[in-house]
Amino acid sequence: MRDGHPQALIPLVEGEDIQWVREKIPGRLIVRYGVNPDDMAIVVTTPGSINIDILETKPGPTSGEIEAAATYILVGVLDIANSVTVSLADNQIHVGVSGARLHYEDIWYYRCLGSPIASIVAAISSEALGKPIRIREESYSKGKSRIILEVLS
Secondary structure: OEOOEOOEEEEOOOOOOOOOOOOOOOOOOEEEOOOOOOOEEEEEOOHHHHHHHHOOOOOOOOHHHHHHHHHHHHHHHOOOOOEEEEEEEOOEEEEEEEOOOOOOOOOHHHHHHOOHHHHHHHHHHHHHHOOOEEEEEEEEEOOEEEEEEEEOO
């Protein structure tokens, strides 16, 4: 979170573990997030963090409430999907989006920030659980997106 809005932290060195970041992120594009010289990252606003403001109330930490909020935005407001299913298991959130009209492409932007749909569901999940979320995996096949999110502690 920065200034009340979710932000994406993208390490400049691939494979760096940012799971332990606890301090407030400075209001700059390039930030230091740890004590090592390589602990540098780019911080950006994502499509998900922009759309989170559409929700009238903060969703609760259950799969049903996350699913309802994601359905409201993706199906009801943006009309970029037909349905959304969400399940929670340990530190992962499994999301299925049917009739997705925006899908994952293997481009640099999506590899860093996820597709717009994954970004929106990640921001909703982060808001609902009050924890950082990482898009772990994303695939698209025959109009259905499958997204696996990791809940960071």
